[in-house]
Amino acid sequence: MGFRKYRLQVAVIIILVGLAISSLSLQTFSIGSWDRGSDDSPLGLRLGLDLQGGTHLVYRADDPQVTDEQMEGVANIIERRINSFGVSEPLIQRKGGNEIVVQLPGISDIEEAKELIGGTALLDFRECIDPNATNAGVCPGWQPVTAQGSGGVEKQLTGAFLRPTSALVADPTTGLPTVRFEFNGEGARMFEQITRRLQGRPLGIFLDDQMVSAPVVQAVISQTGQITGISQRDGRLLAIQLNAGALPVPISVVREQDVSATLGRDSLDRSYVAAAIGLGLVMLFMVLYYRVPGLVSVLSLGVYTAIVLAVFKLIPVTLTLSGIAAFVISVGMAVDANVIIFERMREELRSGRTLGAAIETGFDRAWAAIRDSNVTTLITMFILWWFGDQLGEPRIIGFAVTLIIAILTSMFTAIFVTRTLLRLLVNSPLAGRVHLFVPLRGGGSTRTAVGL
């Protein structure tokens, strides 16, 4: 009869738990374009850099007057560069007016990646100021080379006129690393004019104001050009950078944090074990101390754990080491809600109420305490979130977000799940044995039952 009365609630709990467990048991799943999970992490959770290794970088534009569009451009170009570099699940995020957060999980050559991301890669072409110079060596100085672009406008030839098809090749005759690039339609027309004009004269190719090569123009060329005299590695990076485009403003690293993958994996394994042990000990304590309600709270804690993890996976929340610490604390807090309720219930039972009445009164009276205590904690966590965001510190954000989700979930499980389960018990044969709900001896205040 009791079951029927609360079947809606029970159904909700079962459905929620079912959904949570199934979403956790599938490593990855996708509904339409909505993908979640990952193949190489426990339960398919998204792991932070401190648990899977990688690099966290904060870049800032060197020019404080940088505009919003420029920063947007920087972010887009960094994203394109990283994508060509082959990093799985990078994170590129603007922060504040002039900063960009870049997270590169599981990356091996950090220095190369930093070089790739941070280089301005502004390519331009120059001619010698002395029209009689026949070789770069005899050139006293360089000036930008211009030609008529579309609409008859005189424009400077730069890397902006390249197709995204640059590639590192080995020169067929010398075997040296060579970056071959290709002009777009307008660029090709300009290059043709320029090479016609500069026959027998050097054409300086400058990257970030540094001459990388200065071949003497031998023939009229329109479509392609090449850069020699660079190393294999630089050539590879340059090709990617040319394809992604030049950064509109120079940037530099202001915050860097690297974690090696093995260290991260080690931390992950250890903290899983630790969290499991912590959870187990708490559950043991609850059963021993609160008997049947304790058992109920263990069940409710199980539901809580499943829902929190599922929420982490579905949003998804990036799990960090400090997030795991937050989860452990939240277990204490989730239990706390139950403890408040149970203590209240015990007081009500001792003051002579029936079990059912005690449960209802206990919940009602506990609610204000649970609400107020959790709201104050939420306030500090939201502030912590802001703080972590300001700092560009993923560990702090991880902690705050984890605890916020955990507190909201724990309020739900304490009030809804525990309550429903206890209500079911009221109508069970167990309800007759009050001593299962009120221990004869226990810690603290058991000797005095003060009803008010």
Add this chain to the structure above:
Amino acid sequence: MIDFVRYRKWFYLLTAILLMGTVAALVLPPRIPWGLEFSSGTSLTLKFVDPPDDLTSQDVRSQLLALGLADAVVQGTGNGGYFVRTESVEDDLLPFLELTFGPVQSSDFEGASDVATFLSFIDPVSEQELRDAFGENVQGLVISQVGDGSLFISVEGLAQPELATLIDTFEDMFGPAESIAFGGTADLAVTLDFGLEATLEELQQEVDQVADGLVVVLTETNLFVVGGAEVSAEAKEALVPALEARFGRSKKASYDSSGNMALQISSDDPIDAVDVQNEVRFQGSSDVTVLELGDNSFILVGENVEQERQDTLLTAIEDRFDNIQSEPFDFDAGDVFALDFGEAVDIETLRTEVARLESAAFIIPSGDNDFFIAGKDIAQDDRETLLTALEDVFGLADRTPFDFDNGAALTLRFTDPVSLTDVVDSLAVIPIREVLAGRAEVQLIGPGTFRVIGVSLGPETQESILAGIDQRVGETQKDRLDQDADDLAIALDFGPGFTRTDLVIQVNSLDPNAEAESLGDGVFFIGGDDMDEDTREAVLEAVEAEFGPARRVSLDAPEHMALIVVFEPGITVNDLRTEVTNQVENEGLPSVVVTLSRAGLFVGGTDVTQEEQDAYLAAFEGLSDSVETQPFDFSAGTALTLDFGETVNEEQLKAELVELGFNEIRLVTLVGPGIFMGAHDISAARQEELLTALEDRFGLAQQTSFHDPEFMAVTISLEDPVRAAEAVSESLIVQKAGPNSFFLAANDQPLEAQIQIFSTLESTFGTIFQSDYNFAKNLALTVTFTQPLSAESIRLPLEDRGYQDLVIEQRGESTYFLRGKRPPADQKGKIISSLEAAFGPIDPESLEFSFVDAEIARRSVVNTFIAVIAGSVGILIYVWWAFRRTPKPFRFGVAAVVGLGHDAALVLGAFGLMAKFRGVEIDSLMIVGILAVIGYSVNNTIVVMDRIRENLIRNPGRDFDTAVNFSLNETLSRNVNTALTTAVAVLAVLLFGGPTIFNFMLVLLIGVLAGAYSSLFLAANILVSWEKGEIRRTLFPFLRRDATAPR
């Protein structure tokens, strides 16, 4: 029921004690290390793959000190790793060099009139060829501007005819000049060396006081030339004593005055010489030299070090290193003396000499050609013997007057204003020193004295060389080594890979008369005057015992040449190459390869018809009056191209040839992707053997034999010395950077000179690809130290600092040109490369790195304050609102905030203790810990207050403190249980969560306990005290009169 309220003052007392402890933990030394987030900087955690056995944190720190990171903190992490932390910003190379080696002068190559570039040629070009294109440097030439259009020029080792040429050239370029030669009895030209004491200005001032019109020129660091025309005898006599009075004695100086320092220190513990050196430098005594004696013993020496400074230095060293014993030298017994040789003396040579004399003396260089020699307990007689012996070998020079027979010192006065640069540039085209036919090596062995050595030259060639020299510079004194039975003259061939130093030291230690010179590619000349048969054999055997058997070519035979002459001219490979290029361009002949072979210049090419071959030979004959050509003898040699694809380079092939035992094959030239090779005097069987061996090694090769009519393979001997070398600039630096690729740099080259350099190169070597030197990533710097250093001693500290691929070229006595890859711009790269250079590779998997710039750190501090204040205010306001139905809800808010402030303070105190005892830093994770504790403990406090609120509302009549006490007891069970469960969970993670979050969890544990305490004993009691007016009475007693009585 526990009466919490009644004992509240005791709880306050306990709280006060705890808070005092917190303050003490934070304030008392050692200083709390703030984390990177707040202080900015760099931190790394790392582990060496295979660390040295006794590696300590101190060693790692020393290494970082050497890197210039004075504030570096290094801690062991307990599992064999190290935690490194530094706030230093990037430092410059020059201050570091000064710190390490004393004052330096330097010039970079980044200016507009400097040249620093990479050149790549399509055609094969060797470094020697490129160098030859610029001629040899003018040695010892000093030019100084002494007035408008007036220059002082002096050079040692320049014969009169050369001097005339020099002046002629100047006049050709700048118009008629009035020149005054020095050399009359009334003239003065003297070189003076004062050690480190005098500057040019000071010296000039002092000289001016003695006589007018004297010129002082700094030739090398602290070696001065003083000169003047028509100087009176009195002035000449007065000058040197006056200068010595002002600057101290300029030569052979005794160290036995108390103002000088000579001290031996030793220790039982291992001490690194670099550490001692650094310590000495840190004490500001960079003029004190540290000499390592082995066995942890060092000698410290320095001139003009006052007793006080000596004492400070010794104390500092004793503080820095354990168990230092020190012992001053006994000056009465005459243990210490300084020597100054006028001519360049190599420290190694000097040491070898002293070692040979079996003397216990130690030698270190103390200045230009100044050596410091010291030894314990050397008897007066032994000392004399040693000095005499050294004088015998090196000649102990006094203040030597300038040698006018073989040197020049003159003043040129031009009618038109002429700049110094003009004259130096003009020198570039004057053939001061020329190279012989490419087969004979010319070495400068003393002032105006040269040695010419040639193998397989033939008597006629020798005669013509001698005749050419005589014709050019007049009759010269010649001393043939190979005509005296007591002389040694032999060429030794060890194959490529041998350095001259190896051999020279070896040879010199055997016989002081014997000398060894490298002829390149492992071929050495060994020679010496007046040596008997036995000594000669002994030298050769000893050398072979050391380096393995060598092919000996005695130079005694008439077809060889070995003689000492004065001055020489020559033709180079490049002349021939230029000719070939001309022929290709003008006459359309196919390109051929020209390379140096021992039999002469070798010319070869594929697909060259007979007519074309003849055309070439005619052209070569036009180049010089007497050209002897002989076709390549294929029956006794091999000339063919082998194409292995592109995987084999010239060096590899040459090395392989040596390894396979084909030492005799030297003529190997890379031509494009294939390999051209040829050699004389190889039997047909040997040729077969060679090919098989090479193919075994490198895989099948495509072979093209030259033994066909349409191929050309010929060697040419040029017998007429033709002047060809074209000097461009004496300051030009040329270094090989890759196959056919070179690094070229020069300071202060006017545009025209730069253009000339490149046009010369292009006309000589063909098309050039040029790319600028990237100074951001690479180093190019000329530095002059105050004392001569070995390249190795410069290299090591630079490598310690993460410089890579260093090429260090000596450009003068103590001047070096440094080139190489700069360390990575960021500190991470610098630190890692430096530590790896010192202690071996770092396990990349162990590496953790963090960097925070100053701006972010500053923001962190501000944001932390904002976060803490915003958190407190937020909680205050919320509690105020939530308790609005109780009387005085504001007090609840304040009490809650006070409670959490207490918890935060205790957590901070716990950090303070951990910082002191566990080396933990207060970083952002710790801020997380504090805020987490705040969130958690306010949770507890609210539960208690909620019950107070409920009790107050339900029983309005009850005493406030009774209500509070009831509420506390009612929530006691819950509070204890919650604290317990949370503590258990935290403890589990603390114990099993690993080292990374151990500290963090420890903080949380302390915070959870502190939170439980403050909720029960503090926050609620504050409400009671407030209600009773105790707070006002205690904290604000002056308000008493205005206040209303407590309700």
